[in-house]
Amino acid sequence: MAEKVFLKAKDVNEIIELKSKYGQKAKVIAGGTDVMVRVNTLVETPDCFLYIGEAGLNYIKEENDNIIIGAATKLNDIIASPLIKKHLPLLVEAVSGMASVAVRNMGTIGGNICNASPAADTVPALLALEASVIIVSKDSQRTVAMKEFFTGPGKTVLNPDEIVKEIIIPKNDNLKWAYKKIGRRKADTLSVISVAVTMNLKDDVCKDAKIALGAVAPTPILALNASALLCDKKVDSLLVDKVANEVEKEIAPIDDQRGSAWYRRRMSKIIVKNLIEQILGKGMK
Numbered sequence: 192m193a194e195k196v197f198l199k200a201k202d203v204n205e206i207i208e209l210k211s212k213y214g215q216k217a218k219v220i221a222g223g224t225d226v227m228v229r230v231n232t233l234v235e236t237p238d239c240f241l242y243i244g245e246a247g248l249n250y251i252k253e254e255n256d257n258i259i260i261g262a263a264t265k266l267n268d269i270i271a272s273p274l275i276k277k278h279l280p281l282l283v284e285a286v287s288g289m290a291s292v293a294v295r296n297m298g299t300i301g302g303n304i305c306n307a308s309p310a311a312d313t314v315p316a317l318l319a320l321e322a323s324v325i326i327v328s329k330d331s332q333r334t335v336a337m338k339e340f341f342t343g344p345g346k347t348v349l350n351p352d353e354i355v356k357e358i359i360i361p362k363n364d365n366l367k368w369a370y371k372k373i374g375r376r377k378a379d380t381l382s383v384i385s386v387a388v389t390m391n392l393k394d395d396v397c398k399d400a401k402i403a404l405g406a407v408a409p410t411p412i413l414a415l416n417a418s419a420l421l422c423d424k425k426v427d428s429l430l431v432d433k434v435a436n437e438v439e440k441e442i443a444p445i446d447d448q449r450g451s452a453w454y455r456r457r458m459s460k461i462i463v464k465n466l467i468e469q470i471l472g473k474g475m476k
């Protein structure tokens with residue numbers, strides 16, 4: 192067996208220097224809760240690991256109208272953060288429903304995003320909150336909207352010499368939100384389906400809405416057409432039915448060991464309906 196190389200970066204500059212030198216050969220490892228499962232089952236056999244968990248990317252801060260989260264921030268630090276609790280309660284809800292305490296103590300938000308699982312649980316919330324990622328390499332820095340980040344299952348727009356440095360989420364304390372994850376068990380389980388909905392309401396009129404879903408398409412998705420149907424409308428039950436039908440057209444679920452495509456289609460519509468009703472209160476005509 193070839194000797195494994197384990198590189199530990201001390202800061203972001205060192206991460207991008209090493210990424211520039213080794214590119215794809217250096218497998219980034221943050222918490223390792225996704226990577227090590229694949230390495231232990233020989234799905235991936237990297238010879239070189241680049242550990243970024245202690246390189247100063249564990250932070251949560253407020254800057255102008257945004258909350259900025261370092262990519263190597265642990266999932267449990269997100270749940271515990273007063274800033275996130277105050278400004279992004281939807282993200283707290285989504286992360287609290289992930290895995291177990293032990294996994295959340297190791298796993299990071301950047302790892303969840305970059306692993307690019309269709310069922311990544313932070314992503315529907317981040318899509319509905321209109322998050323972006325800051326991507327860095329030795330020679331460049333770019334901002335990519337979360338909705339443009341994924342290109343397929345396990346695939347992203349990241350080039351071999353790039354990493355995600357941080358996640359930027361606009362603050363909007365007036366945003367109404369609702370979230371639902373269905374797993375096969377109550378705890379410590381990946382999503383069969385997850386849905387996050389945000390709405391900006393003014394005097395009974397929905398000015399803007401975002402409906403995002405996980406585990407129902409090759410990547411987590413923002414249901415753009417369904418979301419658009421809600422904009423600048425007074426929402427009644429007829430419109431909610433229309434939106435739920437539109438969601439069904441925008442998803443492309445598959446059968447897998449966690450659930451059937453049929454179940455996912457059916458539940459997507461029901462959950463979206465329930466979440467919109469939850470946001471608006473039950474008294475819709």
Ligand SMILES: Cc1cc2nc3c(=O)[nH]c(=O)nc-3n(C[C@H](O)[C@H](O)[C@H](O)COP(=O)(O)OP(=O)(O)OC[C@H]3O[C@@H](n4cnc5c(N)ncnc54)[C@H](O)[C@@H]3O)c2cc1C
Binds near residue numbers: 219221223263301353
């Ligand atoms: C028992 C168990 C239960 C789980 N339950 C859930 C669950 O309920 N919901 C869920 O969504 N996930 C779940 N997971 C998956 C995993 O814990 C999460 O996806 C976690 O957030 C991954 O973070 P990490 O830091 O451990 O990623 P790592 O394993 O370190 O990395 C994951 C991938 O991202 C890349 N990467 C990491 N950071 C960066 C970066 N900054 N820039 C570029 N690439 C990067 C790595 O190279 C790798 O390809 C579970 C895992 C286990 C083992």
